[in-house]
Amino acid sequence: MASETAGTATVHYPSFITEPGSPDVLFNVVVIFVLVLVFLIGAFYFRLHALPEQMAHSKSPAQYQLVAILALIGLFTHNNLFWIVALLLAAISVPDFLTPLRSIATSLQKMSGSDLPAPPEDAHVTRDTRAAATDFVDRDAWEGKDA
Numbered sequence: 625m626a627s628e629t630a631g632t633a634t635v636h637y638p639s640f641i642t643e644p645g646s647p648d649v650l651f652n653v654v655v656i657f658v659l660v661l662v663f664l665i666g667a668f669y670f671r672l673h674a675l676p677e678q679m680a681h682s683k684s685p686a687q688y689q690l691v692a693i694l695a696l697i698g699l700f701t702h703n704n705l706f707w708i709v710a711l712l713l714a715a716i717s718v719p720d721f722l723t724p725l726r727s728i729a730t731s732l733q734k735m736s737g738s739d740l741p742a743p744p745e746d747a748h749v750t751r752d753t754r755a756a757a758t759d760f761v762d763r764d765a766w767e768g769k770d771a
Contacts, residue, residue, distance in 0.1 A: 673699050674708065680714035687718055 640650045680691035698707030
């Protein structure tokens with residue numbers, strides 16, 4: 625009796641096993657899925673590395689450049705310490721210490737009765753040298769809040 629049904633029974637293979645010569649659909653789906661996943665993980669990685677620069681965009685130009693350089697070093701060296709320092713530096717606002725000190729020095733010079741030093745004759749302030757000549761960052765102009 626067992627020999628009568630042995631020849632007529634069909635073998636059932638799982639659906640992911642294909643016949644010879646037919647396309648392997650599961651393989652094609654997995655390849656496309658892996659390629660899309662690698663692309664999305666890469667995009668997320670680069671977006672995450674740009675986070676400190678986006679946070680520091682509204683800060684002073686010097687702080688923004690320092691954060692951008694630290695984030696770039698962290699990206700190229702794969703050293704997370706640079707990225708963490710850039711993130712922390714972008715999260716805090718560095719106070720402007722130079723302007724009050726200059727104001728104090730000018731006030732003390734006026735109180736003492738001595739003349740204020742005149743700027744050098746050859747000092748020509750242009751758009752390119754303005755920040756270097758004054759060494760002052762107008763936060764309202766930088767953030768676009770000019771009234």
